[in-house]
Amino acid sequence: MKVQAFTCLLMVVIATALNGAVVDAKKPKVIEFYLHEQFVSEPGYPATDLLAASATGNTSTYAFGNLGISEQVVRESASNTSTIIGRAPGTFQPNKEERTFALYKLITLQTQEWNGTLLVFCDWLGLADSNEWTVVGGTGTFRMMRGYAINTKAAGGAGTNSITFKWEVYLY
Secondary structure, eight states, X not given: OHHXXXXXXXHHHHHHHHHHHHHHHTOOEEEEEEEEEESSOBTTBOXXXXXXXXXXXXXXTTOTXXXXXEEEEEESSSSTTSOEEEEEEEEEEEOSSSSEEEEEEEEEEESSSOEEEEEEEEEEETTSSEEEEEXXXXXXXXXXXXXXXXXXXXXXXXXXXXXXXXXXXXXX
16 A cells, blocks of 8 residues: 555656656747837838739728738837847738738847747738737747747837837747
């Protein structure tokens, strides 16, 4: 009876230890940065988004069939004078029914800790304060990583020439 109790206790201890190790192994690596988007060119700050093609001639941002391209600057903070740590080129296409976009970006970061690219995409709701992105892989220090990203408005927005998004990227 004592051997059975000891064996049972030992199995519980081992299971708990292994479970803790598995949980720690899946703890995400978190990266935080700011994406600066400029709608209208200003001295020293060129526009970062533009409509590349319009199937119908309707140049509204939300016109179905349009294709846009972008390349935002990635910085360490929300300040437009903070250190540039990368770039984020991408494409966007409006969805027909909703005021959303299919967005794809290749975020390139060059810091001491992170050096490489992340491929991300989402169904972007333009009027939302935040959006969730899928991270499907990368190169360099991001090779074979998967995860998700949340971006939230940090500055600017409707009625301004620019907008800044805080990005929090969770990688596994």
